[in-house]
Amino acid sequence: MKYILLMSSTKAGVSGYHTWSQSDRDAHMQTLGAIVKELVETGEFAATQGLAEPKEAKVVRGEKNGLPVTDGIFPESKEFLLGYWIVDVATPERAYAIAGRISAAPGPRRVPTNMPIEVRQFAEHPAN
Amino acid sequence: MKYILMMNGKKSDFDGYAQWSKEDLQANVAFMRAFSRELKDSGTFVTSEGLGWPIEARLVRAGSQGEPITDGVFPESKEFLAGYWIVDVESPEQAYAIAARLSHAPGPGGEPGNMPVEVRRVLSSHSDLGL
Amino acid sequence: MSSQTPEIPIEHLLRELAPQVLGIIARRFRDFSSAEDAVQEALLAAFRQWPRDGVPENPQGWLIRVASRRMTDMMRSEIARRERETVIAVEEPAIEPVEEIEAEMDPEDTLILLFMCCHPALSASSAIALTLRAVGGLTTAEIARAFLVPEATMAQRISRAKQSIRASGVPFCAPTPQERGERLAAVLHVLYLIFSEGYASSIGAQLQRLDLAREAIRLTRSARALLPEDAEVTGLLALMLLTDARRTARSGPEGELIPLDKQDRSLWDRDEIAEGTALLTLALSKGAVGLYQLQATIAAVHDEAARAEETDWPQILAVYELLQRAAPSPMVTLNQAVAVAMVHGPARGLERLRVLDGDERLGGHYRLDAVRAHLYEMLGDFEKAVHHYRTAAAGTTSLPEQNYLMTQAARLEEARRETKNGPAVPESRL
Numbered sequence: 001m002k003y004i005l006l007m008s009s010t011k012a013g014v015s016g017y018h019t020w021s022q023s024d025r026d027a028h029m030q031t032l033g034a035i036v037k038e039l040v041e042t043g044e045f046a047a048t049q050g051l052a053e054p055k056e057a058k059v060v061r062g063e064k065n066g067l068p069v070t071d072g073i074f075p076e077s078k079e080f081l082l083g084y085w086i087v088d089v090a091t092p093e094r095a096y097a098i099a100g101r102i103s104a105a106p107g108p109r110r111v112p113t114n115m116p117i118e119v120r121q122f123a124e125h126p127a128n
Numbered sequence: 129m130k131y132i133l134m135m136n137g138k139k140s141d142f143d144g145y146a147q148w149s150k151e152d153l154q155a156n157v158a159f160m161r162a163f164s165r166e167l168k169d170s171g172t173f174v175t176s177e178g179l180g181w182p183i184e185a186r187l188v189r190a191g192s193q194g195e196p197i198t199d200g201v202f203p204e205s206k207e208f209l210a211g212y213w214i215v216d217v218e219s220p221e222q223a224y225a226i227a228a229r230l231s232h233a234p235g236p237g238g239e240p241g242n243m244p245v246e247v248r249r250v251l252s253s254h255s256d257l258g259l
Numbered sequence: 260m261s262s263q264t265p266e267i268p269i270e271h272l273l274r275e276l277a278p279q280v281l282g283i284i285a286r287r288f289r290d291f292s293s294a295e296d297a298v299q300e301a302l303l304a305a306f307r308q309w310p311r312d313g314v315p316e317n318p319q320g321w322l323i324r325v326a327s328r329r330m331t332d333m334m335r336s337e338i339a340r341r342e343r344e345t346v347i348a349v350e351e352p353a354i355e356p357v358e359e360i361e362a363e364m365d366p367e368d369t370l371i372l373l374f375m376c377c378h379p380a381l382s383a384s385s386a387i388a389l390t391l392r393a394v395g396g397l398t399t400a401e402i403a404r405a406f407l408v409p410e411a412t413m414a415q416r417i418s419r420a421k422q423s424i425r426a427s428g429v430p431f432c433a434p435t436p437q438e439r440g441e442r443l444a445a446v447l448h449v450l451y452l453i454f455s456e457g458y459a460s461s462i463g464a465q466l467q468r469l470d471l472a473r474e475a476i477r478l479t480r481s482a483r484a485l486l487p488e489d490a491e492v493t494g495l496l497a498l499m500l501l502t503d504a505r506r507t508a509r510s511g512p513e514g515e516l517i518p519l520d521k522q523d524r525s526l527w528d529r530d531e532i533a534e535g536t537a538l539l540t541l542a543l544s545k546g547a548v549g550l551y552q553l554q555a556t557i558a559a560v561h562d563e564a565a566r567a568e569e570t571d572w573p574q575i576l577a578v579y580e581l582l583q584r585a586a587p588s589p590m591v592t593l594n595q596a597v598a599v600a601m602v603h604g605p606a607r608g609l610e611r612l613r614v615l616d617g618d619e620r621l622g623g624h625y626r627l628d629a630v631r632a633h634l635y636e637m638l639g640d641f642e643k644a645v646h647h648y649r650t651a652a653a654g655t656t657s658l659p660e661q662n663y664l665m666t667q668a669a670r671l672e673e674a675r676r677e678t679k680n681g682p683a684v685p686e687s688r689l
Contacts, residue, residue, distance in 0.1 A: 004179065005188075006209065018649045022669040029662070033513070049214075050661075051132060052249035053653045056220075059244045060227035081134070081209070081248070092186075099188035100196025112190050119186045119198075120209070123178035129656070130407075171385075171416030174408050216408050218382055251658045254459040255509075255516055 002046060003095035005085040006118040010077055014053060024108050031105040039087060046086035054080045095119050130174060130250040131223035132214050133230055135243060136207040139182045152236050159233045167215060174214040182208045214250060223247055269309050272318060273302050277396025280322045282368025285431050288330050291375065292421040295393050301326040302396065369394060370485040374434055377446040380427055385420035386449045392417055395474050405469045447495050450479050454499050462510045462659045472503050493542035494552030500535035501558035504528040516663040520567040532562045553582050572601035589621040593630050605637035625654030629664060641675040
């Protein structure tokens with residue numbers, strides 16, 4: 001079963017991330033890279049994507065005349081999606097365990113970030 | 129360039145959706161299928177997924193021993209991702225036009241929902257820094 | 260088994276044969292769109308059968324026979340469909356034997372195909388996809404993987420591109436002399452885009468099975484073989500080779516981006532540089548100097564410097580000035596500002612950038628911040644440099660670049676903290 005692991009943050013959170021030292025950033029990336037490699041080997045890795053920071057994000061509603069209405073949308077405190085992982089696993093517990101490892105990846109001064117990761121299961125493709 | 133189109137909703141929105149009449153639900157699903165079909169026909173479809181409902185959502189953090197601590201309690205105001213499409217297009221404007229179309233998905237009573245669709249650029253694993 | 264002497268991998272052989280076979284079939288049956296489908300199917304059949312049964316004595320003849328059979332099958336079922344729908348009998352076209360078909364091969368077919376597939380009416384992504392399949396002989400699956408879209412999506416993109424061509428009534432022949440300039444420019448642009456895509460994706464841990472940059476070079480070589488006197492075709496090939504030469508040095512062991520001034524130049528491909536330089540010299544000797552030749556000149560000047568410090572920046576600056584006159588654009592100004600900084604100092608470079616602040620075309624584009632950051636660093640204003648690196652990182656849509664920009668910001672921030680009183684002497688970044 002496929003699960004999506006959602007990583008969100010706020011503008012403040014992202015600004016904080018920008019101030020990490022180079023070596024802290026490297027350590028974080030290395031940990032994540034190692035997790036990807038493991039999951040590829042176990043066949044549990046499906047995908048991961050990063051999203052551009054929300055400066056350019058838009059919310060679109062279809063107007064009656066069909067033209068999209070767009071407006072910038074993220075007030076300072078609002079959470080937005082940074083990116084996600086998709087894993088193909090046998091049990092929900094396995095999905096939570098993987099999320100836990102990502103959450104434990106080191107942050108500034110090598111302290112685990114403990115970032116909260118939202119875990120959601122994919123529905124059965126009603127839209128396809 | 130790849131864009132993600134996301135539909136979000138609060139728990140109350142999901143509960144509301146569950147109250148729709150059978151006809152309204154079928155119309156909405158039919159729209160979504162046709163929408164995906166349109167994207168496939170136009171050569172812009174990359175992927176699309178619907179997500180499970182908020183009741184199944186879990187927030188996971190690392191515990192002190194690295195074990196996952198899961199929690200199923202979210203504030204009422206939290207917006208949950210309901211589903212997304214990823215499209216491969218030539219311009220942001222094309223992505224917004226597709227999102228506007230998606231936003232017209234029929235709601236209760238068959239009226240166009242005018243649901244807000246969040247549009248974000250997907251980061252590529254390629255470099256872009258000119259030659 | 261095959262009597263071919265060199266051990267050409269089957270897929271390379273098929274890619275070479277594909278446009279030749281397509282030319283023959285399209286010409287014979289007067290239907291480019293269906294012919295392209297038929298040839299694709301013949302290629303896929305060859306992919307399946309030749310590794311098993313061996314490459315045929317006459318591989319081209321084999322492909323022609325299989326594609327022709329597929330064409331007649333398609334035509335027969337189309338006729339049958341029409342007959343079911345109307346009572347008018349449709350005359351079945353005579354199906355000629357293979358020998359006659361071969362006699363109609365035209366060595367110009369690859370060029371004609373390039374003109375058709377790169378028709379200016381097609382969107383860039385359509386033209387790229389169709390060119391790679393019809394002229395490049397790549398499979399839909401290979402192209403889809405290269406662009407990270409599902410195979411069905413790529414198939415549909417190509418199908419629609421062909422429908423557009425059919426609807427526009429473009430004939431299977433070379434463009435008129437009046438159109439030729441514009442049509443050739445469109446071809447070169449598509450080839451350039453394919454190369455850019457391939458080169459951009461050479462960063463990063465996942466190596467694509469399909470090397471798009473190599474495919475672009477191969478197709479441009481074919482174009483050059485057919486248009487040896489055209490300076491811009493030669494210039495484009497030179498630009499590709501001179502750029503591709505640096506590919507290995509561009510990314511580090513973790514897939515991280517390494518800028519030009521920090522690259523290990525011993526990893527640069529000397530043969531590609533030599534060939535690119537020779538081609539550029541040839542192109543420049545033909546008189547009219549076009550944009551690809553100018554860009555190739557800049558690449559050549561970089562490539563001939565044994566160390567970054569030895570780069571002939573005044574020459575590069577002079578070429579940017581020519582580019583500005585020939586085809587002014589914000590991107591040219593951006594790159595020019597870097598050259599100005601290297602020749603006249605970072606303050607002058609920053610001055611040059613100011614003209615871009617009001618430019619809507621760039622509108623907060625991350626590269627403006629990236630270049631500013633770099634110049635502020637050169638100047639020693641680390642605070643502004645960090646700010647602009649971070650702004651650039653927030654605006655880029657490339658993960659390797661985001662990482663690179665944030666790393667620069669982090670590096671400078673640490674340097675700033677270490678020298679609390681006044682800026683440290685900046686190391687030259689170029």
